[in-house]
Amino acid sequence: MNFKCLFDIQPDVALVIDRFSVIKLANSKASDLFGFRSPEVMEGHFLLRLFGVNETIRLKESLAKLKVNTESCLEDLCYRDPLGVERHLDLRLARTFDSDQGCDLVLVTAQIHKTDLDDGVTKNSLLAILNNxxxxxxxxxxxxxxxxxxxxxxxxxxxxxxxxxxxxxxxxxxxxxxxxxxxxxxxxxxxxxxxxxxxxxxxxxxxxxxxxxxxxxxxxxxxxxxxxxxxxxxxxxxxxVQEEQLILALNAFRLSRDAILMTNDQNRIISVNDAFVRITGYAETEVLGKDPSLLASHRHDHHFYKRMWDSINQSNHWEGEIWNRRKSGEIYPEWLSISKIIDEKNNSTHYIAVFTDITRKKQTEDEIENLAFYDVLTGLANRYLLADRVGMTVQSDMRNNATSALVYFDLDHFKKVNDTMGHSIGDKLLQEVAIRMKRLIREKDTLSRLGGDEFVLFMPDINPNDIEARLHTLVSRLNQPYTILDTEVSISGSFGVAVSPDDGNSYENLLRHADMAMYKAKEDGRNAVCFFNRKLEMRAIKKLKIDNELRYAIDAQELRLNFQPQLSLTDNKIVGCESLLRWKSRVLGEVSPIEFIPVAEKSGLINNLGKWVIEQSISKTKELLHINPDLKMAINISASQLRADDFLSSLKSMCGKYDVPASNIELEVTESMLMEKADSTMKLLNSLARHGFNMAIDDFGTGYSSLAYLNWMPVSSIKIDREFIQDIHQNEKHRKVCVSMIRLARSLDIKTVAEGVEIDEQLRILQQEGCDIIQGFLYSKPLSDSQVLRFCRESVGLDPKRARAKYNSKAG
Missing domain, CATH: 3.30.450.20 (PAS domain)
Known part of the structure; x- marks a missing residue:
């Protein structure tokens, strides 16, 4: 150990080799010189391999001539260090016999020429550079x-x-x-x-x-x-990676289905993609160096373009609908997005425009617009158009002391026509009634079909003394036989009349009072005309009793929820449930929601009832999510609830209380709710959607037919009313209406839910036409809270027929 230490502190390079020139011992100066991490690493290497060919020959000859206990000096031996730097060494060789190992050993010491020592500074600098x-x-x-x-x-x-x-x-x-x-x-x-x-x-x-x-x-x-x-x-x-990203970006630019054009800071086109060529008809060579204004349709005035460029210059972006012109001269609509590219000094360098041809979308909107205002079957005005015209007129009546009449009528025993002669005859009869009535009314009158066999005739600015005579003519002509497909059909109608402003100063009041009068005409034997009078309001007595008892229903624990499962036709799995409110009064017995919900809405109780329903529904959702984490709970929301100031905050609070994601809650609203106060309703629905809640339109197709609003309202699904489903397998018109709704909804990425599916034939047609979800007795009646839990656990992958057989007999 002491010998080793003395050897290591030698001032010169020193090492010991055996007769095969294998290094047996080396000091640190030797390992540093020859590029080894430590002397121990150097030991075991061949000394001769550390030198070039010529130097190896010289060293080998010197070692061969060296005798025991003699020394030899080998001067100016060239050596290249690991970095390729040439060194000049003077080696001193001394051979001795090691009695312990029984062999000759050679002590090799080396001195570096002074010039090489000076070069060490360069070597160290080079090492530092290489290591950094x-x-x-x-x-x-x-x-x-x-x-x-x-x-x-x-x-x-x-x-x-x-x-x-x-x-x-x-x-x-x-x-x-x-x-x-x-x-x-x-x-x-x-x-x-x-x-x-x-x-x-x-x-x-x-x-x-x-x-x-x-x-x-x-x-x-x-x-x-x-x-x-x-x-x-x-x-x-x-x-x-940057090269690949650049290639990817270039391919995305070239292959994008959206048209893309790029301009320089002078707004001259410098590049376009293939989609631009396809949409506009211009070849790339025809537009390079040109101003994009060559595409202008001249439909927009200078104010439009000023607003556009103000937005681009202020926020570096503009997006909107614009009409442009193809090379062929055809004017077409596009959705255009323009972005300004700026450099680090905030100077504009380029502009990028991306646009999509929305011709098909506009055509779909036109179809939707037609469906939005007119009844599909008869071509008459629908509820929305009727409400709009009546609303404007009754306000004018009050200012101008004028009179208008709203006549609500339906066809007596129309169901018998459908049942005995078929729905095709029934639909044709409705069309013939519409044609006949339209021939008898004035140009300024509005004839509307609300749904089924229910019609409304609105006669603005009419002399009160002429109303009865005109109605007599209508009733007389309505009663005359119809020839439909070589079949003679006779029908009559029951008419209820409300007069503005005496019987109401709004569309809703007039319609409600005319409806009361119509039912009185039916009670009087049908085929009659009845004018509204205050005696009809005696019907409100029962509603008053309902109102009184309903105030105690929650505290008396008379309310309960039933849940009707919804089945996805894609994978035959439960995707949701609709919560349905039920009331069994200790005084009135079982009261239908059709009776007590309108009363609750009118009296203001609907908000308390609604909060109770929401909390119970969300609580049940929490339990159901343990079974199916993707299940949605559909909750019916009234207009009064929707307009409450605390509706959104209360809904969020309830979801937080039960730890239920908003995405698992679907709020069902009616078409009429969408139309009332449309602007404020739109803001609220958008706010609900931003918080993750799903929106569905209930009883779709029976109300205002608000398809036009589906474009800009955040609706995730529409529920096709059972009126269209119940005879879809027999009534080709109803089937076409359903198909139209399903296809339009699909084009807008909105799911369709068919209500009231009761037989396999209805299911087969809905599956064939691409309906997404069904709900009805075919799959399950409404279930109690305990039944729905059991149903969801046991019905995974269950066929609808088996589900019906197993649970419909149990459900109430």
Missing amino acids: LDASVITYNRDGVCTFANEDFLKVNDIKYEDVVGKRRESWMPYDAAVKEEAESAKVLISGLSSSDEVELTTSGHHQSRYVISRFPIIGDKNSFPSGTGELITDVTRQR
């Missing part, structure tokens, strides 16, 4: 033994210096890779020419690729024999 390179550097001698590896190489390969330097490649890298690199180094040494190659590497354990450029330079002067090779490995992954 953002690249991996490794060198090998001619025998393929590693003589140097910089810090970046060790870090990237997660390997220690001593595991690399002084060893061949195959000791620390895969054999195939080692053979390949050996071959490349040999090729470089033989040819005398450096080489380079780009290689894709997979990072161990991460399945991520790195791209590197490997360069194989020759180590040595041009005029001397090469002492080895090096490898400089540069990571170009970032550059490759």
